[in-house]
Amino acid sequence: MKLGYPCINNTIGCTPNKTFRLASYCSSRLVESIKNNLLCLQKILEYNVAYNLLFFRISSDLVPFASHKICDLDWPRFFKSRFQELGQYIKQHNIRISMHPDQFVLLNSPQAHVTHNSIQELLYHARVLDALELDTTAKIQIHAGGIYGNKPAALERFIHTYNQLDTQIKQRLVLENDDRLYSAQDCLYIYQQTGIPIIFDTLHHECLNNGESLETILPQIFATWKTSDGVPMVDYSSQAPESRKGKHVATLNKAHFTQFIEQTRKYNFDIMLEIKDKEKSALQAIAIAQRLRSTAL
DNA sequence: GCCGGTCAAGGTCTT
DNA sequence: AAGACCTTGACCGGC
Numbered sequence: 445m446k447l448g449y450p451c452i453n454n455t456i457g458c459t460p461n462k463t464f465r466l467a468s469y470c471s472s473r474l475v476e477s478i479k480n481n482l483l484c485l486q487k488i489l490e491y492n493v494a495y496n497l498l499f500f501r502i503s504s505d506l507v508p509f510a511s512h513k514i515c516d517l518d519w520p521r522f523f524k525s526r527f528q529e530l531g532q533y534i535k536q537h538n539i540r541i542s543m544h545p546d547q548f549v550l551l552n553s554p555q556a557h558v559t560h561n562s563i564q565e566l567l568y569h570a571r572v573l574d575a576l577e578l579d580t581t582a583k584i585q586i587h588a589g590g591i592y593g594n595k596p597a598a599l600e601r602f603i604h605t606y607n608q609l610d611t612q613i614k615q616r617l618v619l620e621n622d623d624r625l626y627s628a629q630d631c632l633y634i635y636q637q638t639g640i641p642i643i644f645d646t647l648h649h650e651c652l653n654n655g656e657s658l659e660t661i662l663p664q665i666f667a668t669w670k671t672s673d674g675v676p677m678v679d680y681s682s683q684a685p686e687s688r689k690g691k692h693v694a695t696l697n698k699a700h701f702t703q704f705i706e707q708t709r710k711y712n713f714d715i716m717l718e719i720k721d722k723e724k725s726a727l728q729a730i731a732i733a734q735r736l737r738s739t740a741l
Numbered sequence: 742g743c744c745g746g747t748c749a750a751g752g753t754c755t756t
Numbered sequence: 757a758a759g760a761c762c763t764t765g766a767c768c769g770g771c
Contacts, residue, residue, distance in 0.1 A: 452765085465767065466749060505765095512749060547762075548750040561750065590752050624753075688762085 445675075446540050446714040447733055448492065448499030449726040456491055458484035463508040471517050474508060478519060481506050482526050489533060497726050499540040499677075499714045502572065510568040511561070520575045531576030540714050541582040542677060543569045552589040552602035559605060566613045573616060580615045581674025585643050588619060588626035588634065599630070603637045615672075618643045620679065623651035623690040628661050632668070641668045645679040646704065647718070651690045658707050666711060676711075680704060680729075681718040692718050696725035698732065705736045 452461060462480045464473055485502065492500055509515045520527065534541060549562040566584060573582045592598050609617070619635070620643045621628040628649055631642045644665045653661075669676045682700040684691040696719055715733075719725040 459766080461765070463748090463765095463767075465747090468768085509749075514749090546750085546764095547752070550751065553751080555751090558751070565750080592752090690762090692763095 445712055445733065445737060446499040447717065447726060447730050448497050448501070448540070448715070449717050449719070449722045450501035450544070451503040453488045453491060453723050454721065455723055456487055458487055460484040460488060460503050461505040463505050466509065466512070466514065469509065469514050474515070474517055474519075475522070477508050478506070478523060482523065482530065486530055486533065489530070489537075489539060491723070492539070493537045495723075495727060496730060497723070498538060499542075499716060501542045501544055501716060504543060504545050504569065506572060507568065510571075511564040520571055524575070527572075527575035528577060531578055534576060534578065540674070540677075541573065541576070541578055542716065543572065543582075543584045545569055545584065545586055547587075549586050550589040551586070551605040552592075552598045554592055554601070563605075563609065563613070566609070566617065570612050570616055574612070580672050582616060583618045583641075583643070583673070583677060584613070584616045585618050585620050585677070587622045588630065591625055599634065603634060606634075606638050606640060614640075618673075618677070620645050621648050621652070623648040625652075627652045627654060628656070628665060629654045632664055635668045639668075641670070641673050641676070643677050643679065645681075645718075647679075647681040647683060647690065647692065650683065658704075662708065662711060666713065674714075676713040677716060678713050679716045679718050692720060694720045696721075696728050698728065701729055702732055702736065705733055709737060 452459065460481045462477045464477065485506065489500065492498065507519050510519065545565050549565050550558055551562055553559050569584045588602050590598060618641045619631050621631050628642070628644060634640060635642055642665045644662065666676045681692045682697045684693045717726050717729055
């Protein structure tokens with residue numbers, strides 16, 4: 445089991461998200477941003493290794509506008525050796541990597557241009573992981589998408605589009621249950637039609653489920669991951685008190701996390717902590733997990 | 742300098 | 757039909 449947090453680190457004082465406005469696009473600006481982001485990513489990974497946080501989600505903003513038609517830089521080539529060095533570091537320290545494109549990636553949109561742009565965005569994410577020369581245990585996670593007034597049709601569109609994707613994307617793509625539209629059961633249905641591994645989100649499952657306990661749902665979810673996909677990934681969070689349903693807590697709820705670790709002790713999986721204060725909670729969580737689990741962490 | 746409206750991209754839900 | 761909200765930090769223009 446490995447444990448980590450997404451995208452940014454608030455302790456070390458750099459941002460791996462540096463971007464700029466589309467209106468002020470120029471390639472020198474792009475180069476400058478990517479340089480900054482790669483350097484900061486390296487610093488974050490070094491911090492993480494020092495604290496044994498061996499799971500990390502790389503920000504989608506690593507290469508700004510990478511999937512936009514304005515982008516005229518062959519960035520994988522331009523930064524080839526930088527990516528290789530970083531990838532080397534990741535492999536050397538056995539760090540697990542994920543990425544999570546945001547809400548605009550919709551494989552089941554009825555609008556062809558939306559689906560097209562989504563695939564371009566997935567290709568960008570795959571290129572990052574390829575440039576790092578990571579194996580297929582490095583994953584890209586997305587949601588199933590919208591309903592568009594007809595859920596069966598929307599599900600079929602997802603399946604159809606998924607089945608036509610290039611291997612370069614498919615070998616890394618995993619599907620996450622969301623908190624309003626597509627439950628873990630819905631994702632399992634998609635898995636049966638496609639073979640796409642399912643990444644389980646604990647808070648989303650609390651918001652939207654079919655009454656399954658962790659005990660019944662987790663074995664089904666974990667069975668969707670093949671050896672080449674690596675150990676299953678799980679997104680962990682808990683409900684922010686007195687807030688909209690589905691909102692992530694600001695800082696780790698230790699009692700809730702402790703219970704989660706106790707309930708899942710028999711499984712091996714990697715945990716991504718989706719908690720607002722990032723590495724601060726991750727450090728608390730790893731202390732709890734190390735105390736409660738017998739397997740090396 | 743600092744503040745706050747705005748930012749490539751799409752949905753759902755409420756009024 | 758139009759607007760709020762999701763979710764988020766940081767850009768960047770206006771002061």
